[in-house]
Amino acid sequence: MIIKNTISSFVTAWKGLALTLKHFLAAGKKRQTLDVKKDNYFAEQEGIVTVQYPKEKIPIPEVGRYQLHVEIDDCIVCDLCAKICPVDCIEIESIKGTGPLGQTSDGTVKRLHAAKFDIDMAKCLYCGLCTVVCPTECITMTNQYDRTVTNVAELTYKFSDMTPEEAEEKRQELAKQQAEKQAAKEAAMKAKKGE
The missing domain is CATH 3.30.70.3270 (Alpha-Beta Plaits)
Structure with a gap:
């Protein structure tokens, strides 16, 4: 039972580490800031996802409700x-x-x-x-x-x-x-x- 739990722990840790490494290696590829009206707005799944605010800003939708x-x-x-x-x-x-x-x-x-x-x-x-x-x-x-x-x-x-x-x-x-x-x-x- 202890061996099974230990193996399961290592497998879970490896999956988490693999996901982290995948994102770390993809960080060199930068996402393009797209207008929300474009058809492929949600299609881009690779690259850095953080917007470098205030140098970069996400386009504001026309129907946005703000200040x-x-x-x-x-x-x-x-x-x-x-x-x-x-x-x-x-x-x-x-x-x-x-x-x-x-x-x-x-x-x-x-x-x-x-x-x-x-x-x-x-x-x-x-x-x-x-x-x-x-x-x-x-x-x-x-x-x-x-x-x-x-x-x-x-x-x-x-x-x-x-x-x-x-x-x-x-x-x-x-x-x-x-x-x-x-x-x-x-x-x-x-x-x-x-x-």
């Missing part, structure tokens, strides 16, 4: 992307405007300020659901996949261009407008009761 980008000028702050996100990596804070704020590139009227629009790419699943529900198509997936950082906090991308001071100013403008409307409403009620 998110938000064109904040086209955002109507509808919050649909944050609601559909399965991992809650999108944080949005909106402030109601005192009137129309302009238009997006597709002609949609903007009525909300984006005080905060943050995406935590460390949490992102790259599912693309946020890009599908966006009515103005302001959130898109780019072809950039390498944004290497040394601090995880740097993976939270802030797309809002509004400073905290500007956000507070917009909140005060809204509160003032609402107070004026309430005062006018109360004055109208008093005038109606006085008749």
